[in-house]
Amino acid sequence: MPSSPSGTSGGRAPFAQKRDRPRRANELGPTGARLAANLKALRESLPLTTEQLAVKVTDYGRPMRANTITKIEKGQRRVDVDDPVALALALETRPDALLLPPTIADDHLQLTEERELRCSGTPPTTWPSATARAPAGRL
Structure with missing residues (x-):
């Protein structure tokens, strides 16, 4: 399949392609990368700043700073299993909206x-x- 300028092929994200090297133990996989992209898209659609979202997530009992949300959105921080639930509550959506493509x-x-x-x-x-x-x- 030919690649598009963004490095994807046929609408697939780069992580969907087979790798030439083994994945590092803590490297994001397809679901982590999708969560990062969905989090940013959902947050921006409301629109909320990372600071506003951090306050809302913290109010749901999951203390989180704005820079933590930024790192998640950039794929620089992995999430704990409880994070998508609190993020979804704060974004007024379901956890699967963060984990799966629309x-x-x-x-x-x-x-x-x-x-x-x-x-x-x-x-x-x-x-x-x-x-x-x-x-x-x-x-």
Whole structure:
């Protein structure tokens, strides 16, 4: 597939392509990169500054500074499992809105480096098919 100027191919994010080198233990994977992009897009759509969002997240019991939100949005900080819940509450959305793409434009969803789901529609209707084809207890 030819690459676009942004380094993506066919609407896929760069992380969806196979790597020539192994991923470092703490490097963001596809879901972390998607969360970073979705967080920024959702925050800017409200519109909220990072400072305003930090106050709202902190009010929900998850203390967070503006520079922490900036680092998450830039993919420079990983999130704890509780962070997307507090961020979603502060952004008045659902946690899956941070984790999954709003639509699946090219009939695939990169779940992990090794696992891609072929699907159509929106993530809430396609997610069960990802787990249905996996062995019990595994994706």
